[in-house]
Every structure is written in structure tokens, then in C-alpha cells.
Amino acid sequence: MSKQEEKKLFIQTLGCQMNDTDSQHIIAELKEHKNYSTTDNMEEADLIIINTCSVREKPVSKLFSEIGQFNVKKKENAKIGVCGCTASHLGKDIMKRAPYVDFVLGARNISKIKDVVDKKGAVEIDIDYDDSTYQFAQSGHNLYKTSVNISIGCDKKCTFCIVPATRGDEISIPTEMIVEQVKKDVAKGAKEVTLLGQNVNSYGKRFSDKREKTSFTKLLQEVSKIEGLERIRFTSPHPLHMDDEFIEEFAKNPKISKCIHMPLQSGSTSILKAMKRGYSKEGFIKRAKKIREMVPDVRITTDIIVAFPGETEEDFQDTIDVIKEVKFDQIFNFKYSPRPNTEALELKDLEIPDDIGSKRLIDVIELHKEHQSELMDLNIGKTVTVLFDSLKPNGEVSGFTDNYCQVFVKGSDELLGKLVDVKITDATRTALKGDVVN
Numbered sequence: 001m002s003k004q005e006e007k008k009l010f011i012q013t014l015g016c017q018m019n020d021t022d023s024q025h026i027i028a029e030l031k032e033h034k035n036y037s038t039t040d041n042m043e044e045a046d047l048i049i050i051n052t053c054s055v056r057e058k059p060v061s062k063l064f065s066e067i068g069q070f071n072v073k074k075k076e077n078a079k080i081g082v083c084g085c086t087a088s089h090l091g092k093d094i095m096k097r098a099p100y101v102d103f104v105l106g107a108r109n110i111s112k113i114k115d116v117v118d119k120k121g122a123v124e125i126d127i128d129y130d131d132s133t134y135q136f137a138q139s140g141h142n143l144y145k146t147s148v149n150i151s152i153g154c155d156k157k158c159t160f161c162i163v164p165a166t167r168g169d170e171i172s173i174p175t176e177m178i179v180e181q182v183k184k185d186v187a188k189g190a191k192e193v194t195l196l197g198q199n200v201n202s203y204g205k206r207f208s209d210k211r212e213k214t215s216f217t218k219l220l221q222e223v224s225k226i227e228g229l230e231r232i233r234f235t236s237p238h239p240l241h242m243d244d245e246f247i248e249e250f251a252k253n254p255k256i257s258k259c260i261h262m263p264l265q266s267g268s269t270s271i272l273k274a275m276k277r278g279y280s281k282e283g284f285i286k287r288a289k290k291i292r293e294m295v296p297d298v299r300i301t302t303d304i305i306v307a308f309p310g311e312t313e314e315d316f317q318d319t320i321d322v323i324k325e326v327k328f329d330q331i332f333n334f335k336y337s338p339r340p341n342t343e344a345l346e347l348k349d350l351e352i353p354d355d356i357g358s359k360r361l362i363d364v365i366e367l368h369k370e371h372q373s374e375l376m377d378l379n380i381g382k383t384v385t386v387l388f389d390s391l392k393p394n395g396e397v398s399g400f401t402d403n404y405c406q407v408f409v410k411g412s413d414e415l416l417g418k419l420v421d422v423k424i425t426d427a428t429r430t431a432l433k434g435d436v437v438n
Contacts, residue, residue: 002248003088003313005035006035006036006037007034007035007036007037007046007047007421008036008037008038008039008044008046008047008342009027009030009036009037009038009039009045009046009047009048009049010038010039010041010042010044010045010047010049011026011027011049011050011051011115012036012047012048012049012050012066013047013051013052014050014051014052014053014084015052015053015055015084015085016053016055017147017194017196017235018149018196018198019051019052019053019085019107019196020081020147021147021148021149021159021196022051022084022107022110022344023049023051024139024147024211025051025110025111025136025137025139026051026083026110026113027139027411028135028136028137028138028139029111029113029114029137029234030047030113030114030117031137032137032138033114033137034114034117034118035135042070042073042074043073043074043075045074045075045078046075046077046078046079047078047080047081048070048074048078048079048080048081048119049080049081049082050063050067050070050080050081050082050083050084051065051083051084051378052082052083052084052085052087052347053086053087054084054085054086054088054089054162054166054339055085055161055163055339063082063086064097064098067080067082067098067100067101067356068098071098071100077289078120079100079102079103079117080101080103081101081102081103081105081117082094082101082103082104082105083104083105083106083107083110083113084105084106084107085106085107085162085163085166085167085395086166087104087105087106087107088106088107088108088125088126088127088165088166088167089162089164089165089340089341090104090127091104091106091123092104092123094125095121102120102121102122103116103117103120103121103122103123103124104122104123104124104125105122105124105125105413106124106125106126106127106166107166107167108125108126108127108128108129108131108152108153108166109124109125109126109129109131110131110327111131111134111136112124112129113368120190126169127142127153127165127168127169128168128169129168129175129233130152130171130208131207132150132152132172132173132174132207132208132323133169133173133174133177133209135177138184139199143188143189143190143389143416144189144190144191144192144387144388144389144417145188145190145191145192145193145194145389146182146185146186146194146417147193147194147196147198148178148181148182148185148193148194148195148196149173149196150172150173150178150195150196150197150200150203150216150219150234150432151170151171151172151173151197151198151200151202151203152167152168152170152171152173153167153168153169153170153171153198154167154169154170154197154198154199155169155170155199155202155205155341156199156238156274156276158265158275158276158277158345159274159275159276159334159342159344160265160275160305160308160339160342160344160346161339161342162339162340162341162342163198165256165340165341165342167198169206170197170198170199170202170205170206171206171207171310172203172204172205172207172434174207174209174211174245175204175214175218175219175222178195178219178223179222179223179226180224182223182226186226186227186228186229187228189417190229191228191229191230191231191232191387191417191419192229192230192231192232192233192257192387193221193223193229193232194233194235195219195223195232195233195234195235196234196235197234197236198236199236199237199238199241200216200234200235200236200237201237201238201241201242201246202216202238202323203215203216203218203219203322204216204218204219215245216234216246216400217239217245217246217249220232220234220249220250220256221249221252221253222390223303224253224255224256227427229255230255230387230419231255231256231257231387231402232253232255232256232257233256233257233259233404235261236261236263237260237261237262238263238278239262239263239264239277239283239284239287240277240278240279242262242287242291246252247287247290247291247294248286248294250291250295251291251294251295257402257404258295258297258298258299258402258404259298259299259300259301259329259403259404259405260291260298260299260300260301261300261301261302261303262284262287262288262291262300262301262302262329263302263303264284264302264303264304264319264322264326265277265303265304265305265308266304266305266308266311266315266318266319267281267284267315267318267319267320267321267322267323268281268311268315268316268318269282269318269330270312270315271308271310271311271315271318274308274309274310274347275305275308275344276343281318281321281322283323284322285322285326288300288325288326289326292307297402297403299329299330299331299403299404299405300326300328300329300417301328301329301330301331301332302326302331302332303332303334304319304323304330304331304332304334304359304364305331305334305335305336306319306333306334306335306336306360306361306364307335307336307351307352307356307357307360307361308336308344308352309336309344309347309348309349309350309351310323310347310350311352311360316360316363319364320363320364320367323364323367323368323371324367326377327371327374328368329372329375329405330372331364331365331368333361333365333368334361335357335358335360335361335365336351336352336357338351357372369429372429372430373429376405376427376428376430376432377403377427379424379427379432380424380425380426380427381423381424382423382424383421383422383423383424383437384401384402384405384407384421384422384424384432384434385401385402385419385420385422386399386400386401386407386409386419386421387399387400387417387418387419388409388411388415388416388417388418388420389417391412391413391416392408395410396408396409396410396411397409397410397411397412397413397414397415397416398431399415399420401432405431405432406430406431406432406435407422407424407431407432407434408431408432408433408434409422409433409434409435409436410435411436415436420436420437421436421437422434422436422437423435423437
């Protein structure tokens with residue numbers, strides 16, 4: 001195909017890190033098979049794609065106003081595609097409400113992008129589709145960091161979560177494919193990999209080729225053997241499956257970043273039961289304490305949903321208790337919103353009034369701010385090792401510590417892709433500043 005026939009792709013990604021990786025797959029597939037290059041200017045694009053999220057209600061409600069604006073502003077004959085989780089659960093309804101959409105591609109069907117992009121009216125949303133062994137085209141997203149899906153789908157039945165209905169049953173990606181992908185990215189300059197799955201701890205329980213089961217701990221051991229790879233991150237593990245073998249590997253393996261995401265959701269054992277999370281308030285605290293004891297510099301992050309149907313004031317105070325006990329380094333806070341295809345819809349009569357939910361959310365945010373300031377200030381005066389990956393416009397370079405805290409220093413692109421010692425001189429609630437140690 002000649003240079004004159006090169007086409008422009010504008011892609012907007014909403015939601016989680018897995019969506020980011022899916023978008024990189026879309027970009028790479030369209031570049032290799034359809035001669036698309038990306039653009040940040042939607043109005044010059046030949047193809048506009050929105051990769052959607054349906055975990056919260058608000059992004060879904062915004063979708064149709066966004067694609068409506070794209071339709072008004074796009075150049076003549078430019079195509080619009082809707083991909084991701086919202087595409088999975090709305091399917092043909094997207095085209096009914098927005099007939100100018102050219103194709104709809106569900107989260108479980110990303111490998112079909114090259115087949116649907118030129119097929120007006122295509123709707124591919126099969127949540128049982130298996131592309132776990134599909135070899136995606138090579139992405140060139142971030143030179144120093146990469147992310148690799150280790151599984152697709154989710155077998156959990158959390159009553160608030162739409163993901164199993166949009167991404168289907170869980171299938172693990174073969175270990176050798178994951179290792180090979182990381183090796184390729186390391187050869188291109190990556191120093192850090194993030195292993196992605198809806199529940200990484202259940203990796204290895206089911207493969208499409210019926211091979212022998214394995215474990216996430218064994219996968220971590222295999223990936224850590226890759227020469228030139230400095231850091232391994234992963235998200236998200238499930239507190240229920242954080243067994244001693246996993247925690248010990250997390251603690252002792254020097255390549256594993258000492259930051260762990262432990263999605264609490266609620267601190268109330270009765271609400272956790274209603275959510276079908278499988279652990280108790282006490283069980284969660286015990287796991288978090290064990291990790292903090294074994295890894296003194298660990299950063300623990302979490303997700304919290306307030307105002308789940310039936311949540312009493314006592315239940316909410318249980319959540320506050322856990323926050324005070326664990327002192328999370330980062331909390332992703334949400335007020336419950338009902339999602340289609342979830343069991344929690346049956347609890348409509350128990351929904352919490354919006355004003356109470358909003359107050360509870362603010363209480364969590366304010367308490368967490370106190371803890372953040374306290375925890376971040378402890379870093380002042382310390383010397384930490386930072387992998388720099390981003391050049392900022394104000395003469396600064398930023399990167400992350402081993403426990404995934406963002407650090408800014410004065411510097412140039414010479415620092416990019418390097419592990420450098422930095423003495424911390426200042427802290428905000430969300431980032432650190434320091435000087436390079438020569």
C-alpha cells in the first residue's frame with residue numbers, strides 16, 4: 001500500500017488498564033493490516049474509535065453524547081466504531097440509538113478489529129469468543145513500560161460487577177506466549193511489565209488447549225527470569241486468593257514491584273457476603289497486615305464502594321475501621337451505581353438514598369487524604385530508586401519508585417529508561433520531588 005493511502009486513526013480509551021492494552025492491540029492490528037497511523041486530531045481521522053467502559057453508570061450515559069459530537073465534527077466519510085465493555089452489553093442497540101456508528105466490537109472480540117473495520121453494520125459481541133492464543137501485532141506504546149494480558153474474562157460472580165457479562169468466562173493465556181511477548185518488549189527497551197487480568201491470582205486454572213493447570217506464582221517466577229526486565233507489576237489480584245505462597249513470592253522476588261492492589265470494596269462482612277466477595281473484614285485485615293509485616297516499604301492500594309444496597313451506618317463504619325487499620329496508600333472511591341446484568345439489581349428496594357451515599361463517599365475521601373499526607377511525608381529524606389519514563393514540559397522528568405510512587409526531578413531525556421537513585425526533598429499527597437544522587 002502506498003504512502004498516499006495511509007489512513008488516520010483517532011482512538012479514545014475509557015476505563016481500566018486492560019482497556020488501555022486492548023486499545024494498543026487495536027492500534028497495532030490496524031497499523032499492520034490496514035495501514036492506519038494514529039492522530040490526536042479527531043477532525044483529520046479517517047476512523048474514530050471509542051473503547052468504552054461499563055463498570056460505572058456515568059461513562060455509559062456519556063457515550064452517546066460523545067459519539068454524537070464526533071459525528072458532527074468528523075470529516076466526510078470518516079467511520080466511527082464503538083469497542084469495549086459497553087459495546088459488549090449494548091450491542092446492536094448502539095446502532096439503533098446512533099445509526100451513524102459503523103461497527104460495534106465487544107471487549108472479548110478485539111482480535112477481530114481488522115475484519116470489522118471495513119464492514120458497515122458489523123456487530124461482534126460474542127463473550128464466549130476465545131482469542132487467548134491469538135498473536136496480536138506488535139505495539140510500540142511506551143518504550144520503557146509494557147503491559148501484557150495474562151487472561152481474558154472473569155469467573156467471579158461479584159453481585160455489583162458487570163465485567164463477567166461483558167468479558168465472559170475466564171481463560172488464561174499460555175505462559176510461553178506471555179513470556180515471549182515480554183521478551184520482545186524488553187528487546188525494544190522495556191524495563192517494566194504490568195501483567196493484567198480481572199483476577200490475576202486465578203491465572204492458570206483454565207486454558208483453551210486443556211493443558212495442565214499452573215499458578216500465578218509460577219508465572220511470576222517465569223517472567224522474572226527474563227534478562228533485562230527490571231520490574232514486574234500486576235493488577236488486579238483478589239484478596240480471597242492471596243495465599244501464603246503468593247505473598248512469599250511477592251515479598252522475596254526482587255523484580256516484583258512492592259505495590260499491591262487489594263480491592264476491599266467494603267469493610268463490612270455482611271456487605272461483603274451480599275457482594276459475594278468470599279472474604280470477611282477480619283480476613284482482609286489479616287492478609288494486609290501479613291503483607292505489611294513481610295514488606296515494610298509496601299504500598300497497598302484498594303477499591304471501595306460505598307452505599308451498596310442495604311449498607312447500614314454500622315456497615316459503613318466497618319469500612320472506615322478497615323481504612324484506619326490498613327492506611328491504604330491510594331483508594332479508588334466509588335458510590336454504588338446499579339449496572340445491567342448484575343445480581344445487585346435485585347436489591348433495588350435496599351438502595352441507599354443519594355445524599356447519604358454522597359456523604360459517605362466524602363467521609364472516605366477526607367479520611368484517605370489525611371492518611372495520604374501522613375504516609376507520603378515519611379518519604380522525605382529517603383533515597384529511592386526511580387525508573388524514569390516521562391519527560392515533562394517544565395524541565396522535569398518523572399518516573400516511579402519500586403513501590404510505585406511517582407517522583408519528579410529536574411532533568412532531561414538522558415534520564416529516560418534508566419533506574420536512578422533520588423533523594424526525596426518534598427512530598428504532596430500524590431507525588432514526591434527530589435534530587436538525583438550523583
